[in-house]
Amino acid sequence: MSLRAVFFDYSGTLFRLEQDASWLAGLTDGSGDPLTLEAQTELLRRLTAPTGRVVEFEPEFQEAWDQRDLDPEMHRKSNIEVLRVSGVSTAEQAEALYARLVDPLSxxxxxxxxxxxxxxRDAGVRIGVISNIAFDIRPAFEKLGVFDLVDEYLMSYVEGVIKPDPKLFLRACERLGVEPAEALMIGDSEEADGGAAAIGCAVSIVEPLPTAQRPDALLAAVAEHGVLPASPAGA
Known part of the structure; x- marks a missing residue:
């Protein structure tokens, strides 16, 4: 059966929260010393990890972490705690960094x-974005000039369900009018995005590398599955 739709994850797949000296350089640890580049990198990894426990939480924060992609308030609570446990020294710094995390324009x-x-879109393939997320990601697509190319945006905090729950993938198929076997899911998490395989979708996993280090993985993924021909860059 030929593929008629492609679903994409957001974080680490289509977009990435990158280090930016303008808003990370001022961060300090508990001793008041600037956070090292390695510490900054680890902070962003923890804030954008698709699955798993990134720090040791007290029970109330663990519950918030588990619910973070279903409830914006739980998302804020758990991620502010991640920043605190990770060594961000002041509440003001934590709030400022969290604001960057939930700003899709960042x-x-x-x-x-x-x-x-x-x-x-030119090939007539339907497109969906399926994201475990607690804020509206659509402004990022508007800024890039591709908002209208996506047929459906399924965000977990709106849908009330998170990947890898099959209901989310089935819902995407229904809205795009395709059978699961006609869809390809591209994401960066075997656990979350790989869940699409349980309903019969094809799956391709890309590495959530810095954007400068991953120029054509998306093009290669669709070419590998025969959705689009390989481009010279991705061949």
């Missing part, structure tokens, strides 16, 4: 994001 698109979305 996220950087991968180099081939726009190209792959335009290519799929």
């Amino acid at each position: 996220w950087t698109p991968y180099p081939d994001t726009a190209e792959v979305l335009r290519g799929l």
